[in-house]
Amino acid sequence: MYIGEKRWKVLRCKLSDRRGDCHLENKQIRISDKLEGKELVEILVHEIVHARVWDLDEEAVEDIGIAVSNALANWYLIKGE
Numbered sequence: 001m002y003i004g005e006k007r008w009k010v011l012r013c014k015l016s017d018r019r020g021d022c023h024l025e026n027k028q029i030r031i032s033d034k035l036e037g038k039e040l041v042e043i044l045v046h047e048i049v050h051a052r053v054w055d056l057d058e059e060a061v062e063d064i065g066i067a068v069s070n071a072l073a074n075w076y077l078i079k080g081e
């Protein structure tokens with residue numbers, strides 16, 4: 001997928017100690033294969049924000065992931081929990 005002008009690889013992986021991560025060096029986002037629904041959207045948005053705005057502080061990145069997944073759930077675009 002493209003994030004900004006750069007092509008990134010997004011993978012579903014077995015991750016034991018985290019829900020997702022973002023590697024700038026090889027332009028790869030990994031998302032835990034255990035996630036689904038609202039939590040999956042939250043973490044996917046979170047990692048995309050890291051990829052696009054790498055120096056944004058973690059608290060702001062977390063807020064965006066949560067706000068977007070809440071908005072989508074509130075508008076019934078995704079299932080809430």
Ligand SMILES: [Zn+2]
Pocket residue numbers: 046050058061
């Ligand atoms: Zn983060």
